Amino acid sequence: xxxxxxxxxxxxxxxxxxxxxxxxxxxxxxxxxxxxxxxxxxxxxxxxxxxxxxxxxxxxxxxxxxxxxxxxxxxxxxxx
Amino acid sequence: xxxxxxxxxxxxxxxxxxxxxxxxxxxxxxxxxxxxxxxxxxxxxxxxxxxxxxxxxxxxxxxxxxxxxxxxxxxxxxxxxxxxxxxxxxxxxxxxxxxxxxxxxxxxxxxxxxxxxxxxxxxxxxxxxxxxxxxxxxxxxxxxxxxxxxxxxxxxxxxxxxxxxxxxxxxxxxxxxxxxxxxxxxxxxxxxxxxxxxxxxxxxxxxxxxxxxxxxxxxxxxxxxxxxxxxxxxxxxxxxxxxxxxxxxxxxxxxxxxxxxxxxxxxxxxxxxxxxxxxxxxxxxxxxxxxxxxxxxxxxxxxxxxxxxxxxxxxxxxxxxxxxxxxxxxxxxxxxxxxxxxxxxxxxxxxxxxxxxxxxxxxxxxxxxxxxxxxxxxxxxxxxxxxxxxxxxxxxxxxxxxxxxxxxxxxxxxxxxxxxxxxxxxxxxxxxxxxxxxxxxxxxxxxxxxxxxxxxxxxxxxxxxxxxxxxxxxxxxxxxxxxxxxxxxxxxxxxxxxxxxxxxxxxxxxxxxxxxxxxxxxxxxxxxxxxxxxxxxxxxxxxxxxxxxxxxxxxxxxxxxxxxxxxxxxxxxxxxxxxxxxxxxxxxxx
Numbered sequence: 294x295x296x297x298x299x300x301x302x303x304x305x306x307x308x309x310x311x312x313x314x315x316x317x318x319x320x321x322x323x324x325x326x327x328x329x330x331x332x333x334x335x336x337x338x339x340x341x342x343x344x345x346x347x348x349x350x351x352x353x354x355x356x357x358x359x360x361x362x363x364x365x366x367x368x369x370x371x372x373x
Numbered sequence: 374x375x376x377x378x379x380x381x382x383x384x385x386x387x388x389x390x391x392x393x394x395x396x397x398x399x400x401x402x403x404x405x406x407x408x409x410x411x412x413x414x415x416x417x418x419x420x421x422x423x424x425x426x427x428x429x430x431x432x433x434x435x436x437x438x439x440x441x442x443x444x445x446x447x448x449x450x451x452x453x454x455x456x457x458x459x460x461x462x463x464x465x466x467x468x469x470x471x472x473x474x475x476x477x478x479x480x481x482x483x484x485x486x487x488x489x490x491x492x493x494x495x496x497x498x499x500x501x502x503x504x505x506x507x508x509x510x511x512x513x514x515x516x517x518x519x520x521x522x523x524x525x526x527x528x529x530x531x532x533x534x535x536x537x538x539x540x541x542x543x544x545x546x547x548x549x550x551x552x553x554x555x556x557x558x559x560x561x562x563x564x565x566x567x568x569x570x571x572x573x574x575x576x577x578x579x580x581x582x583x584x585x586x587x588x589x590x591x592x593x594x595x596x597x598x599x600x601x602x603x604x605x606x607x608x609x610x611x612x613x614x615x616x617x618x619x620x621x622x623x624x625x626x627x628x629x630x631x632x633x634x635x636x637x638x639x640x641x642x643x644x645x646x647x648x649x650x651x652x653x654x655x656x657x658x659x660x661x662x663x664x665x666x667x668x669x670x671x672x673x674x675x676x677x678x679x680x681x682x683x684x685x686x687x688x689x690x691x692x693x694x695x696x697x698x699x700x701x702x703x704x705x706x707x708x709x710x711x712x713x714x715x716x717x718x719x720x721x722x723x724x725x726x727x728x729x730x731x732x733x734x735x736x737x738x739x740x741x742x743x744x745x746x747x748x749x750x751x752x753x754x755x756x757x758x759x760x761x762x763x764x765x766x767x768x769x770x771x772x773x774x775x776x777x778x779x780x781x782x783x784x785x786x787x788x789x790x791x792x793x794x795x796x797x798x799x800x801x802x803x804x805x806x807x808x809x810x811x812x813x814x815x816x817x818x819x820x821x822x823x824x825x826x827x828x829x830x831x832x833x834x835x836x837x838x839x840x841x842x843x844x845x846x847x848x849x850x851x852x853x854x855x856x857x858x859x860x861x862x863x864x865x866x867x868x869x870x871x872x873x874x875x876x877x878x879x880x881x882x883x884x885x886x887x888x889x890x891x892x893x894x895x896x897x898x899x900x901x902x903x904x905x906x907x908x909x910x911x912x913x914x915x916x917x918x919x920x921x922x923x924x925x926x927x928x929x930x931x932x933x934x935x936x937x938x939x940x941x942x943x944x945x946x947x948x949x950x951x952x953x954x955x956x957x958x959x960x961x962x963x
Contacts, residue, residue, distance in 0.1 A: 334465050335465050354465055373751050
């Protein structure tokens with residue numbers, strides 16, 4: 294799965310589950326730019342897992358700050 | 374009659390009809406753990422702790438998600454005569470360094486002898502533990518030595534639990550609760566749910582187990598009644614709210630509590646398809662507490678879910694706080710919720726007069742058995758019904774105090790009465806005086822059922838270009854017809870602030886606050902320097918600022934729904950994005 298497809302999938306999750314209507318780019322920070330509070334972060338994590346059928350754990354999530362970071366971890370998890 | 378939590382556990386039977394815990398995961402797979410199994414696993418943890426050298430009265434910090442390990446650890450600590458202190462696990466995708474700092478502080482405050490955590494969390498906790506240095510470090514349950522547990526003798530006056538008051542704050546207060554207090558609260562709660570030959574009460578909860586409404590409100594009453602309790606991890610509920618309602622339907626539960634925002638989430642985020650075949654008619658008591666109750670949310674919930682059998686009379690606004698162990702007032706459980714309208718101008722003068730077009734406030738009911746309530750003015754004089762003042766309470770489940778903090782305790786507890794820090798008034802009702810809450814005397818901000826300290830929010834904007842240092846006030850309130858509390862930030866502009874700085878200031882403030890605290894600010898008001906009210910000694914007056922803001926508007930602020938809030942944020946995000954990328958055009962304006 295290419296990075297573009299992963300990004301589109303995450304953007305879809307954001308629009309569908311977080312009502313995000315703005316632009317969605319790799320450099321956007323999850324907290325500051327997407328305005329994700331703790332409940333929305335929980336929702337994003339769980340729905341990204343559902344969407345891509347992967348399981349993230351705390352070690353994976355510790356370094357994720359931007360959409361790009363999230364795309365990279367999804368790519369890694371899909372590669373297995 | 375049991376006198377300690379340990380005694381309740383001692384009575385647990387091993388047959389299916391003796392009750393227990395049912396854990397539901399995201400895929401709705403279920404796992405049963407009878408109370409006798411809880412006791413068995415707890416005994417193993419007790420043995421391990423005793424072998425380690427844990428002593429009577431030692432505090433045991435626990436960091437576990439909802440699951441069997443939490444219970445083995447919690448009750449294991451109790452059986453060893455120690456005092457469990459549940460902490461919260463890290464937020465997903467969140468600020469790890471903030472979490473570690475907060476956790477270290479909580480460990481220090483509780484003087485925990487050991488931290489018990491699950492294997493995933495233990496990996497992360499390293500730094501917190503290094504900072505706080507508990508005697509026996511951080512262990513998973515498997516790390517504990519194997520030894521037979523010998524249940525310690527425990528008396529009602531011993532501490533049963535350290536409960537941090539309602540969730541994440543900068544300055545979480547450790548509430549020390551004795552066995553006597555917790556048992557008294559458990560008996561009070563169970564007095565409302567008496568089983569009959571035809572009906573056995575059971576509860577479903579998604580609330581976190583480090584939250585008083587989740588632990589004291591759901592677990593201990595089920596244990597005491599040897600009843601069933603179905604638990605869904607809060608992380609699962611938030612990702613898929615339908616899990617909650619479907620579990621209630623599937624297990625014909627009669628009781629389920631939640632904070633106001635959860636009812637709102639269900640209205641907006643559950644699709645009809647997810648409710649296919651669901652029947653909510655067994656749900657007799659839908660408690661709504663832990664934060665301000667919005668009448669519009671209650672009505673929206675009824676409108677949406679009546680078609681699947683939800684009974685409007687089930688909605689029961691309640692009031693309580695950790696410092697009282699939990700419940701202080703309950704509205705009539707079998708009646709529709711009551712709200713009345715009060716003249717706004719009168720309320721601003723601390724008088725509650727009914728008025729057809731006034732502010733709608735929901736009644737949180739009457740004191741639960743054993744509790745007394747008084748409304749006092751600032752000078753400590755008791756006020757009659759219809760006058761707004763501070764709510765003071767007395768009852769059998771009050772805390773011993775804030776752990777190892779006699780000064781903070783003395784500020785709240787006086788001669789057996791607790792200053793709740795909430796404002797409200799009494800009104801006569803069909804069965805006695807009922808409590809109506811109007812706000813908080815304490816400046817604490819409560820959002821999504823959790824407490825936040827305003828100064829952390831305010832400090833986040835200090836140093837932003839255009840902001841006058843130390844001149845920001847954060848406050849929250851429940852606007853009329855809104856579905857939840859709104860967070861506002863009032864910021865004085867610096868005298869030399871440039872036009873450009875001012876244009877982007879609201880966005881910068883929002884970004885700074887969410888970055889520092891994880892909270893999304895709904896309204897940012899930029900004010901002229903010197904506008905914010907201060908005391909004679911120069912201290913900012915938060916309540917006064919809020920009162921002025923709310924009364925200055927000629928028309929009430931527009932209703933804010935979660936959807937509108939997110940759309941507004943998205944619009945600002947778009948505008949902010951334009952500015953960041955240097956495109957010409959108007960800056961974001963409120």
